[in-house]
Amino acid sequence: MSAEFTVMMIGPEAVGKTTLLATMYKELAKIESYARFTFYADNDTGVNLDNAYQKLSRIIDQPVFTSIKPLLEGTRGIIYHRFGINFKDTKELDLLFCDIAGGLINVSASDQDFRVFQQQLSRASVIINVIDGAVLMAGSDLLFDKINKPSRIKDLLIPALNHKQNHLILFVITKCETWLNNNDGRARLMKKFDERFKEVINLIQDRPNAVGVVIPVKTLGCVEFSRMEKDGGEEKVIFLRRANKKFEPEFTDQPLRYALAFVLSERDKNRGWWEKLFRGWDPSFKESLFQFIQERDATFKTYGNFQLIRIAR
Ligand SMILES: Nc1nc2c(ncn2[C@@H]2O[C@H](COP(=O)(O)OP(=O)(O)OP(=O)(O)O)[C@@H](O)[C@H]2O)c(=O)[nH]1
Ligand SMILES: [Mg+2]
Known part of the structure; x- marks a missing residue:
């Protein structure tokens, strides 16, 4: 008797949702079998995410020190993985990852796709909010609000963080390679995030059934922020491909590990007595879960009820 959990990607257009999913999928292969857990993708899911990953890896063919054009086509509607x-x-559980077209978060409530999105969001136990880190660090406050839309994210989260279940909200910061190269940059990134995302953070801090974790990642690794340019009055971020660096996603296993550990522990908490009886109580599940969560990097900042991501032995 397995359960289904939903993981929802949210964030405006082109912040890096699909890129993050494709690089997380690659990480899945590395933790494929761990502590007696086996993780696997549905056939179509595997094919689609692998194609996206191949496209991203072609960044290596791009001439160095040129500004980078989008590598993936924008997502349309909602894609299920x-x-x-x-x-x-x-089988312990089914996991449904929903990737959305960023444009969806800003359409009218009467739009059919938007309604489906809202429904899925209200079911989600894990919500991954992807945030453009280059704009966070180098853009004006105005550009930050335009690209990352914190107020809109807050409004979407209010009905989604209902009290029917517990929620993990992962704030994954992308396009921040430049600031992850030293400790000072990382500290500035965290500080800026706290300032600019305050309204969303406050929302989580008030709820006993929600916990937030902020995780900066490198999804490309070889592309770095170069400068801001003015393009007819519009601010624009210019990224350059670095000659001395490889396409090498880093830290993208962390949001995945947090998400998997969370759904597994929720699953364990929600197990009915009849199920324990029926399947036989397996004390090694807890032990395996404990081993699995040890692989998370515990240095990320958390908000709200951090007990929800702790698992007592
Ligand atoms: N430098 C850098 N560029 C990135 C990173 N992640 C994504 N990008 C770039 O941003 C582009 C857009 O990323 P997508 O993953 O397609 O964005 P999305 O959020 O899925 O966009 P929609 O599907 O339109 O909502 C990519 O093609 C990359 O060129 C990152 O971590 N670093
Ligand atoms: Mg996309």
Whole structure:
């Protein structure tokens, strides 16, 4: 008797949602079988995310020190990616990752796709809000609001953080390679995030059933922020491909590990007595879960009820 959990990607256009999903998918292969858990993608999911990853890896063919054009086509509507998790060869849960076209968060409430999006969001136990880090660090406040839309994110989260279940909100910062190269840059990134995302953070801090974690990642690795340019009065971020660096996503396993650990622990909490009886109580599940969560990097800043991501032995 397995359960289904929803992981929802949110964030405006071109912040890097699909790129993050494709690079997380690659990481899945590395933790494919760990502590007797097996993680696997549905056939179509695997094919689609692998194609996206191949496209991203072609960044290497681009001439160095040229400004980078978008590598992936924008997503249309809502795309579903299905995964499964087994524990000792028995299906433990189904995971539905929903990727959305960023444009969706800003359409009228009467739009059919928007309604489906809102419904999925209200079911989600894990919400991954992707944030453009280059704009956070180098853009004006005005550009930040325009690209990352914190007020809109807050409004969408209010009904989604309903009390029917617990929620993990991952704030994943992309396009921040430049600031992750030293400790000072990382500290400035965190400080800026706290300032500019305050209204969303406050929302989480008030709720006993929600916890937020902020995770900066490198999804490309070889592309770095260069400068801001004015293009007919519009601010624009220019990225350059670095000659001495490879396409090498880094830290993208962390949002994945946080998400998987969360759904597995929620699953464990929600197990009914009848199910324990029926399947036989397996004390090694807790032990395996404990091992699995140890692989998370615990240095990320958290907001709200951090007990929700703790698992007692
Ligand atoms: N430098 C840098 N560029 C990135 C990063 N992540 C994404 N990009 C760039 O941003 C572009 C847009 O990324 P997508 O993943 O397609 O963005 P999205 O959020 O899925 O966009 P929509 O589907 O339109 O909502 C990519 O093609 C990359 O060129 C990152 O971590 N660093
Ligand atoms: Mg996309």
